Amino acid sequence: xxxxxxxxxxxxxxxxxxxxxxxxxxxxxxxxxxxxxxxxxxxxxxxxxxxxxxxxxxxxxxxxxxxxxxxxxxxxxxxxxxxxxxxxxxxxxxxxxxxxxxxxxxxxxxxxxxxx
Amino acid sequence: xxxxxxxxxxxxxxxxxxxxxxxxxxxxxxxxxxxxxxxxxxxxxxxxxxxxxxxxxxxxxxxxxxxxxxxxxxxxxxxxxxxxxxxxxxxxxxxxxxxxxxxxxxxxxxxxxxx
Numbered sequence: 001x002x003x004x005x006x007x008x009x010x011x012x013x014x015x016x017x018x019x020x021x022x023x024x025x026x027x028x029x030x031x032x033x034x035x036x037x038x039x040x041x042x043x044x045x046x047x048x049x050x051x052x053x054x055x056x057x058x059x060x061x062x063x064x065x066x067x068x069x070x071x072x073x074x075x076x077x078x079x080x081x082x083x084x085x086x087x088x089x090x091x092x093x094x095x096x097x098x099x100x101x102x103x104x105x106x107x108x109x110x111x112x113x114x115x116x
Numbered sequence: 117x118x119x120x121x122x123x124x125x126x127x128x129x130x131x132x133x134x135x136x137x138x139x140x141x142x143x144x145x146x147x148x149x150x151x152x153x154x155x156x157x158x159x160x161x162x163x164x165x166x167x168x169x170x171x172x173x174x175x176x177x178x179x180x181x182x183x184x185x186x187x188x189x190x191x192x193x194x195x196x197x198x199x200x201x202x203x204x205x206x207x208x209x210x211x212x213x214x215x216x217x218x219x220x221x222x223x224x225x226x227x228x229x230x231x
Contacts, residue, residue, distance in 0.1 A: 009156070034219060042224060042225075043206055046220075049219055090158060090159065103164060103174070104161075106159040107158055108156055108158040109156075109158050
């Protein structure tokens, strides 16, 4: 069965400092990994994805994520946090070729709080 | 392009009442999905559709029905609402099976309260 774990309910960071939001996954087959962001009272917005190739993926708003196959992780990172980055972040996974093709499994979400 | 739109934005129901949530997309996407979002539980898939006229159960389908009569629309129905169905409902769409690695596009959500 596919699953995603985001071990931290909340991450607090000071503006200007680097941030990391953690994600680990479990799938049968090759994983396709995604990060989404949700601002208050809004839908989810796509940030970035890993399909294949370079393990470091760059996305919107200066975010990047590193795919680590041996640790089954896909942590979201940003070198310098902004107050406007404060939001709820979701990691999601699907696996091509499995019975779940096209269906995303989401983690429970991590609230990022960036303080001035 | 409007992307993915959802109607209504808010709704309050009494236990036992019925209602239909409408999702529309103008991106000619094959796949459409209905999720519910509850605090601390992320998004859970209710039902999905891989094309016009098709539907399939997701992770939490009980108490819900869906229809995909037109490619651009995906309806979610609650026949007899229960307080446990109080949630925020999101619709999403994506291009289709061949492009299963493509991201899903989400609507703004419907906040439903069942009293």
